[in-house]
Amino acid sequence: MTNKATMINGDIYPSNKCGKFKIVNYINCSNVEIEFVDTGYKSTVEATQIKKGTVKDRFFPSIFDVGFLGDGDYKTRLSGRPTKAYDTWASMIRRCYSEKAHNSLYPTYKDCSVVIEWHNFQSFAKWFDDNYIEGCDIDKDIKIKGNRVYSPDACLFVTKAVNTAASSAKNHTIKDPDGNVININNLERYCRDNDLSSDCMYRVISGKNSSHQGYTKAS
Numbered sequence: 001m002t003n004k005a006t007m008i009n010g011d012i013y014p015s016n017k018c019g020k021f022k023i024v025n026y027i028n029c030s031n032v033e034i035e036f037v038d039t040g041y042k043s044t045v046e047a048t049q050i051k052k053g054t055v056k057d058r059f060f061p062s063i064f065d066v067g068f069l070g071d072g073d074y075k076t077r078l079s080g081r082p083t084k085a086y087d088t089w090a091s092m093i094r095r096c097y098s099e100k101a102h103n104s105l106y107p108t109y110k111d112c113s114v115v116i117e118w119h120n121f122q123s124f125a126k127w128f129d130d131n132y133i134e135g136c137d138i139d140k141d142i143k144i145k146g147n148r149v150y151s152p153d154a155c156l157f158v159t160k161a162v163n164t165a166a167s168s169a170k171n172h173t174i175k176d177p178d179g180n181v182i183n184i185n186n187l188e189r190y191c192r193d194n195d196l197s198s199d200c201m202y203r204v205i206s207g208k209n210s211s212h213q214g215y216t217k218a219s
Contacts, residue, residue, distance in 0.1 A: 007032065013050055018057035023050075036060070041071070061119070063090060064097040070122035074129070085128040088138055089121050092150055107207045112140075115151035133157040172205055177214025 011023045018036060025033040029047040036042075039059035049055050058071045067089065069076060076086040094101050095109045102110045118124045136157035141147040144154045172184045184190045187205075191198040200212040207217060 007047065007050070012037065014053060015055050015057065016053040017062070018055070018060040021055060021057070039068075063093050066097045066114070067093040067119055067121060070120040072122035072125075074122050074125035076121065083125075084132070085125040086121065088128060089118070089124045092118075092124075092138065096150070104208075112148045113150070115149055118150060118152075127152050127155075131157060135159065137163050139163055173218040174201075174205065175216045175218050181218050 007023055007026045009023050009025060012020050013023070013034075014020055015036075019039075020037045021034045022037060023032060024035050024042070026047075027033070031044055032047055032050060033042065033044050034050070034055060036057040036059070039057055041057045041059040043055065043057075045055050058069045061068045074085060075083055077083060082090070092114060095106045096112045096114050098106075118127075136159055138150075138155055139158045139162075140150045140154050142158060142162075143156055147154045170185075170187075172187055173181060174184065175181055187201060188198050190196070191201055196213060196215070200209060201215065203209040204212050204215060204217055210216065
């Protein structure tokens with residue numbers, strides 16, 4: 001049994017999911033001060049939690065090996081459902097750091113990243129709370145054209161219509177049915193003028209589809 005007799009300050013224990021931690025100060029079985037070895041996160045836990053390995057490190061990068069929940073007032077869930085701030089943050093981390101997402105849904109995000117301070121959910125949630133506009137999406141490259149880093153300086157919230165229009169206005173390079181490589185500045189307009197499906201063309205450009213009416217992604 002793990003108790004005061006066996007717990008000595010400085011002893012190292014394993015946790016189930018967050019790495020190793022050390023005993024800093026054993027007060028009693030309900031109050032044991034610990035510190036995680038890798039992150040330096042400190043917490044006061046019960047001796048039974050130490051025995052079971054269920055102690056949590058809120059600085060441990062549990063979200064795609066990058067994002068961590070942090071220590072603060074912002075909740076990840078309310079009434080059993082993810083908060084809008086958490087959902088936005090987790091989706092942002094996923095787009096930038098999930099290899100599976102890069103190979104399927106978000107191939108154009110392979111060289112995108114999130115500024116270090118926003119690896120901490122608490123930091124992002126504070127910015128979100130100060131800036132969020134109901135019904136809008138986060139955008140990283142309208143303020144700074146071509147930007148690849150999510151950060152407080154670059155990001156803002158915009159409507160879906162504005163986001164779609166901005167995406168359409170980006171330059172895209174494709175091959176037409178005759179094999180000619182062409183540059184398109186506004187994909188929505190080009191599709192309207194040439195009786196093409198913009199949704200299908202976006203899927204070709206992102207690599208989800210191989211072709212649409214003879215149009216293919218330029219290598």
